[in-house]
Amino acid sequence: MTLSKGFKSIMDTVKAEIWSQTTGKVALMLLILLVALGIAAAIMLPPNFVQVWNDLKPWGLKPKNVPPQWASIFGYACAPHYEVDLRGVTYRTNITGNEVVIRYILTYDFIANGYPQGIAVSIDGFSLSAAQSFKVTVNIIRPDNVKVPEVISYLTIPIGMNIRVDGALLNPDSMKLASTLVTLYPQLLTIANVYDIAMKYTIYLFSKFSNATGILPLTGTYKVEVIVSAMYSNIPTAKDVDKLITAIRSSNSFGFAIIGTCYGALGTDYRGRDLFEALFFGLPIALLIGFGTAVATTIIGLFAGLVSGYYGGLIDEFIQRFVDVLGSIPQLPILILLAVAIQQTYGAHPNKPFIMLMAILGALIVFGWGGLAIVVRSMTLSIKSEAYVEAANVVGASNWWIMRKHIIPQLLPYIAAQMVYATPSAILIEAGLSILGLQHGLPTWGGVLADARIYGNIAYWWWIFPPGIAISVTSLTFVLLGLALERIAEPRLRRV
Numbered sequence: 001m002t003l004s005k006g007f008k009s010i011m012d013t014v015k016a017e018i019w020s021q022t023t024g025k026v027a028l029m030l031l032i033l034l035v036a037l038g039i040a041a042a043i044m045l046p047p048n049f050v051q052v053w054n055d056l057k058p059w060g061l062k063p064k065n066v067p068p069q070w071a072s073i074f075g076y077a078c079a080p081h082y083e084v085d086l087r088g089v090t091y092r093t094n095i096t097g098n099e100v101v102i103r104y105i106l107t108y109d110f111i112a113n114g115y116p117q118g119i120a121v122s123i124d125g126f127s128l129s130a131a132q133s134f135k136v137t138v139n140i141i142r143p144d145n146v147k148v149p150e151v152i153s154y155l156t157i158p159i160g161m162n163i164r165v166d167g168a169l170l171n172p173d174s175m176k177l178a179s180t181l182v183t184l185y186p187q188l189l190t191i192a193n194v195y196d197i198a199m200k201y202t203i204y205l206f207s208k209f210s211n212a213t214g215i216l217p218l219t220g221t222y223k224v225e226v227i228v229s230a231m232y233s234n235i236p237t238a239k240d241v242d243k244l245i246t247a248i249r250s251s252n253s254f255g256f257a258i259i260g261t262c263y264g265a266l267g268t269d270y271r272g273r274d275l276f277e278a279l280f281f282g283l284p285i286a287l288l289i290g291f292g293t294a295v296a297t298t299i300i301g302l303f304a305g306l307v308s309g310y311y312g313g314l315i316d317e318f319i320q321r322f323v324d325v326l327g328s329i330p331q332l333p334i335l336i337l338l339a340v341a342i343q344q345t346y347g348a349h350p351n352k353p354f355i356m357l358m359a360i361l362g363a364l365i366v367f368g369w370g371g372l373a374i375v376v377r378s379m380t381l382s383i384k385s386e387a388y389v390e391a392a393n394v395v396g397a398s399n400w401w402i403m404r405k406h407i408i409p410q411l412l413p414y415i416a417a418q419m420v421y422a423t424p425s426a427i428l429i430e431a432g433l434s435i436l437g438l439q440h441g442l443p444t445w446g447g448v449l450a451d452a453r454i455y456g457n458i459a460y461w462w463w464i465f466p467p468g469i470a471i472s473v474t475s476l477t478f479v480l481l482g483l484a485l486e487r488i489a490e491p492r493l494r495r496v
Contacts, residue, residue, distance in 0.1 A: 024484035030477040034287065042284040049281060050353055053273065053443045060122045060169045061257035062272030067462045069262045077114030081260030082106075086226060087249050093241055099229050100236045100244050106224040108258050110143075112217035116202045117259040121152055121170040121226070125252030128163045128244060131230040136170065138256070139227070140205070143220030146184055148205065151177060163230075165251075174198040177205070185209055226256050267462035269448070270455040275463060278443040279470055285357075285444050286427050286474060293364045293426035298419040301369035302411065305376025306403055310384055320377070323370040331367045332436075338363060339438040353441035360433065360440065364426055372418055376411060383407050417485040424475035431471055445470050 018024035052058050061083050072078040084106055092103045110116075121136055128134055138152035154170045156163060178198035182188050187209050188197060197204050206222075207215040230236075230244050248254050266276040308319040338359050346352040383389065383406065392402050431446030439447050445467040452463040 018481075018484045021484045023480045027477055027480035027484055030473065031481060034283065034474060034477060037280075038284040038287045041280050045281050045284070049277075050442060051350060053278070054353075054441050056271060057122075057124050057167050057253065059272040060253075061120055061255055061259065062268055062274070063117050063259045063261060063263050064268060064272045065270055065456070065460060065463075066117070066261050066263050066268050068265055068267045070265075071262055071267075071462070072113060076262060078262035079114040079116045079260045080109070080111065081257070081263050082108045083257040084255060086228075086254045086256060087251065091245075093245070095236055095241070098233070098235055099231050100241050102228040102244060102248070104224075104226040104228075104256075106226065106256065108222040108224060110206055110217070110219055110222055112219045114261045115206055115217070117261050118202060119151060119172055119205075120257050120259060121154070121168075122253050122255045122257070123165045123168045123170070123251065124254075125250075126163075126165040126247055126254065127251075128230060128247040129158075129161055130232070130240070130243070131158065131163055132233055133157050133231040134163045134165070135227075135229045135231075137225075137227040137229075139225040141223040141225070143218055143222065144208065148177075148180060148184065150180070151205070172201060174201050177201050181205065191215060224256065224258075266466050267460075269451055269463055275448065275466060278448050279445065279466055282442075282444045282448070282467075283470070285442055286430075286471075289357075289361065289430045289444075290423035290427045290474070290478070292361055293368060294419045294422035296361075296365040297368035297422060298372065298415060300365070301372030302376055302408075302415055304369065305373035306380055306407065306411070308373065309377035309380030310399065310403060310407070316377070319373065323373055326367055326370045329367070331363070334367075335360065335363050335433060335438060339433075339440075356440035357442055360430065360438070364429060368422070368426075372415075375418075376415070379411060379414070380407055383410055413485065417482050420478050420482040420485055424478045427471060427474060 018028060046052070063081055067076055067078075069078060084104075086104055089104050089106070092105075094101050094103075119138070121138065123136070126134075134156050136152065136154040137150055140148045140151050142148065151172050152170050153173070154168070156165060175194070175198045178194045178201060181197060181201075181204055182194060188204065191209060191214055192204070204215065206218055208218040209215055228244070228248065230240070232240060264274050264276050266274070266279065269275060269278075304319055304323075308316045339356060342352065342356045342359055346355060349355075386406075389402060389406050392406065397405075427445075430444065431449060434440075434444060434446030434450040435453060437450070439450055441447075448467040449464065452460065452467075456463045458464075
């Protein structure tokens with residue numbers, strides 16, 4: 001049979017046996033959708049996404065523990081998140097005395113639906129030589145034309161001959177900012193004390209004040225001045241200006257953000273990581289865990305049970321006793337010991353997440369095929385005693401020919417149903433292990449739920465429901481497919 005004819009035969013069987021059932025239609029449509037999304041996610045997955053996901057630096061400017069943007073429909077106070085990569089923004093330069101100054105002018109449109117979570121500048125991998133000091137200043141000009149100076153102010157000096165800034169997340173000095181606001185608006189002291197203003201500085205920074213109404217959101221366009229300057233011992237030249245610009249552009253991160261209170265399609269977690277990315281890029285991992293474990297355990301269980309039932313004798317005894325031994329070993333303690341050993345052995349190794357995932361998959365496969373082997377053995381014993389099998393033996397057919405032509409085809413419907421049911425089981429086991437603390441570091445749905453259990457609370461619904469729904473829909477897909485295949489494996493289940 002040619003490949004095209006074999007594929008056509010499979011498609012005809014799917015159409016006649018599965019697509020003809022309602023559960024089969026739903027299962028196939030969901031399966032096609034999941035596989036298509038999984039392939040798209042695998043293609044779009046950045047090569048260093050696992051390292052980025054587990055690193056604190058890339059998420060420094062993102063809002064923490066916030067719901068998705070569409071949560072405003074349900075009454076959540078959502079301030080817009082504003083983030084700018086200063087490495088690609090238009091700037092102005094000038095030299096004042098011994099100082100090179102680079103000035104960025106940004107605009108932030110504030111709407112009265114909640115106050116921002118904070119203000120920050122992120123700098124990482126910045127390196128500048130021959131300068132005496134390096135300074136970053138952020139000024140904000142409000143819609144009432146009042147300038148709030150030095151909302152953020154950061155100054156550093158060189159160590160040796162080089163200025164180096166790594167992993168710096170610059171936030172306002174809240175007490176200093178509160179004092180500045182009180183100086184600009186003395187009436188603030190009739191509304192709140194300096195300590196309260198410092199604790200909730202974004203509320204007062206983005207509000208208007210009056211003795212009659214207290215504080216109200218000051219909507220409109222806010223201008224933001226981000227001033228980057230470097231001081232030199234002598235009058236700087238154009239070469240020094242180019243060095244400062246190059247240092248900014250070649251840094252790993254140089255950004256500014258007014259941190260909002262809603263973000264993205266599915267919100268963020270305690271680190272500010274985008275949960276939509278976790279669910280999207282976690283899909284191919286979930287399918288790999290499910291399909292990989294199911295296919296491997298099915299193949300091993302099929303051939304172990306087939307050989308055991310067909311040949312019998314010492315081979316049968318050995319395989320069945322081996323299955324008994326595997327069944328008596330508790331799986332969870334083995335997985336815990338395996339995970340701890342890998343964590344201690346590989347530490348911060350970049351490949352540790354993949355090694356741990358492969359180890360967990362290997363353990364699931366080793367302990368997952370025994371039950372299927374027992375069932376296949378009993379079915380093989382029954383088929384082996386049929387007259388047509390004995391007739392094939394009499395005419396000299398080989399054992400492999402008999403198994404391939406007479407036994408395996410009768411096992412396939414049951415085997416397919418069992419493989420389909422095993423897929424969601426493997427996904428659920430991996431999720432359960434993550435929730436128990438055996439996390440490999442990959443952005444899986446179980447890992448997101450585990451983080452929600454440890455670092456979140458019940459109010460963070462956007463952190464709990466999406467991965468739970470994703471696991472449920474994936475499991476439902478294979479359960480429905482299994483129900484459709486059951487009617488092929490067991491004709492008595494078919495409706496007349």
